[in-house]
Amino acid sequence: MEAIKEGLKCNGKHESPDYVRTSLAAAMTMGIYPGRFFRDVKLYCINLLLTYDEGCTARCAYCGLSRARETGKPWSEHSFIRVDWPTVALNEVISRIRSGFCSHVERICVSMITNGRARRDLITVVDRLHQELNLISALITPTIIDKEWLYRLKEAGADMVGVAIDAATRKLFERLRGRGVGGPHRWEEYWKTVGEAVEIFGRYRVGIHLIVGLGETEEEMVKAIQRANDMGAQTHLFSFYPEEKSSMQNHPQPPIGKYRRMQLARYLINHDVSSIDKMEFNKDSRLIDYGANEKKLDEIIDGGMPFMTSGCPGKTMENACNRPFANCTPYQAYIGELGDYPFQPNENDIKIIRKQLYDYSDTPKTWTPFLVSETGVW
Numbered sequence: 389m390e391a392i393k394e395g396l397k398c399n400g401k402h403e404s405p406d407y408v409r410t411s412l413a414a415a416m417t418m419g420i421y422p423g424r425f426f427r428d429v430k431l432y433c434i435n436l437l438l439t440y441d442e443g444c445t446a447r448c449a450y451c452g453l454s455r456a457r458e459t460g461k462p463w464s465e466h467s468f469i470r471v472d473w474p475t476v477a478l479n480e481v482i483s484r485i486r487s488g489f490c491s492h493v494e495r496i497c498v499s500m501i502t503n504g505r506a507r508r509d510l511i512t513v514v515d516r517l518h519q520e521l522n523l524i525s526a527l528i529t530p531t532i533i534d535k536e537w538l539y540r541l542k543e544a545g546a547d548m549v550g551v552a553i554d555a556a557t558r559k560l561f562e563r564l565r566g567r568g569v570g571g572p573h574r575w576e577e578y579w580k581t582v583g584e585a586v587e588i589f590g591r592y593r594v595g596i597h598l599i600v601g602l603g604e605t606e607e608e609m610v611k612a613i614q615r616a617n618d619m620g621a622q623t624h625l626f627s628f629y630p631e632e633k634s635s636m637q638n639h640p641q642p643p644i645g646k647y648r649r650m651q652l653a654r655y656l657i658n659h660d661v662s663s664i665d666k667m668e669f670n671k672d673s674r675l676i677d678y679g680a681n682e683k684k685l686d687e688i689i690d691g692g693m694p695f696m697t698s699g700c701p702g703k704t705m706e707n708a709c710n711r712p713f714a715n716c717t718p719y720q721a722y723i724g725e726l727g728d729y730p731f732q733p734n735e736n737d738i739k740i741i742r743k744q745l746y747d748y749s750d751t752p753k754t755w756t757p758f759l760v761s762e763t764g765v766w
Contacts, residue, residue: 402464402475404438405509405516408498409464409473410481411435413712417493418484420476425712426721429730432702433495433525433709434485438509439464439475444501446531447571448554449564449635450602450628453501456569457634469714470629478513485520494702497550497709499527502572507532511544518545525550525700525709527597530581531572538581538588548700549585550624552597553578556604556612564602569635582621591620595700600650601628601642605673610653614664622658624698625651627715627727627753644725645747648695649675651728652745655694656680674748692733695741716753725753 415421417431425431443463447456452468459466464475484490496517500506510526518524526541527550541549555561561575562568585594596616600609613623627647630637656662656678666679678685688694699709712730713721720726724740733741 401441402477403440404478404505405512406478407439407475408478408481408513409437409439409468410476411437411469411473411711411714412471413714415474415476417490418481419489420480420484421474425730426718427731429710429712430492431710431712431730432493432705433497433699433711434481434490434493435497435499435709435711436481436513437468437473437499438501438503438506438513440501440503440505442503444503446502446565446573447569448573449569450554450599450631450639452631452634454634457631459633467631469626469711470631471714478516482516482520485517493521494705495523495525495700495708496521497525497527497700500529500532502529502531504532507537511540514541514546515544523547523700523702523708527552528581528585530578531574533581535584535588538585542588547589548593548595549589550595550597550700551578551582551585551621553582553612554597554599554626555602556598556609560602560604564636579615582616583619586620592622594621595624596621597624597626599626599628600647601640606646606649606653606675607669607673609650610657610664610667610669610675613650613654613657617657617663622698623654624700624709625654625728629715640752642753643747643749643751644727644744644753645749646674647727647753648741648744648747651698652678652689652694654698655688661688689742689745690738692729692738692741695729695733695737697728697730720753727753 413431414434416423444453445455448454452466498513500510514524524546525548526546555564558575565571565573598612616623628641630639662679668677670676697707697710699707702708710730715727
């Protein structure tokens with residue numbers, strides 16, 4: 389218990405690189421925080437976030453870490469992806485990994501924020517963690533880095549890079565992340581960094597994040613996925629989830645049918661089974677034909693992989709970064725609206741998924757704010 393108290397630091401100058409924030413799921417996995425996961429899920433990637441008292445300078449409309457979000461709390465206590473991220477000493481994280489307590493973990497992911505100090509500190513944190521685990525991903529902020537910095541990141545030990553583009557179109561990006569909210573991010577800079585990262589780290593050693601449900605059509609989302617794949621980057625999908633007191637707190641979650649179709653389209657494109665030029669969309673830009681052999685498509689759906697969390701691979705897993713219940717509540721998971729399955733869907737899950745794939749209604753996902761929990765503990 390004393391180690392837990394020492395590891396959790398939420399007040400004062402507990403900043404990177406000596407301290408990091410860690411997702412609630414990662415804190416549980418390392419034994420720093422108590423709890424258990426719905427359906428006995430395991431987390432296979434420790435997610436860390438750089439932290440500073442002054443926080444992030446970006447103003448993204450949907451983000452829990454946005455400078456525009458007014459919660460009345462210090463930035464270090466803001467939720468992110470709707471859960472708490474306690475601040476932990478980096479030495480404590482290293483000690484927990486070294487102890488073998490979470491020996492099943494196959495990857496670590498360290499995320500930057502838009503803060504000038506993050507350029508130096510991410511390199512430092514990655515270098516220290518690489519001495520404990522070989523597979524290190526870095527979620528980077530193109531606004532504050534350049535190509536030369538990417539070389540330094542690779543030398544420090546990162547083997548994969550993520551770029552959170554988030555919005556599927558230039559118009560949405562500018563409105564929600566750029567000039568529309570007085571933010572520093574620019575669409576062209578983000579895609580330029582994707583190309584540079586592929587050049588330095590290699591094809592499919594780079595991933596982009598896209599959030600379904602920010603206002604894009606299904607065709608626009610598939611175009612963004614295809615663009616990334618053509619560049620040599622894979623896509624990791626997220627389902628929009630409103631952060632309390634953010635600019636988009638009243639924006640609805642996307643319909644489950646839309647999210648399922650985007651998951652399947654992403655998988656088919658990233659695994660070279662199909663491409664957007666083979667797919668068909670209706671007059672409302674909704675995906676109605678995946679452009680794949682029907683038998684092959686059935687096999688892929690029955691296998692369940694398209695509907696599992698999409699993230700960086702581990703030593704033995706295609707998706708080590710499985711982020712349990714990061715974009716749904718336990719209630720949603722219970723009723724079959726689990727956005728990303730952090731485990732292999734079973735036969736009953738597949739039956740539900742198949743029905744959802746053909747649901748073209750505009751009904752948002754069902755959600756109950758008072759049940760919000762990454763851990764699945766009700």
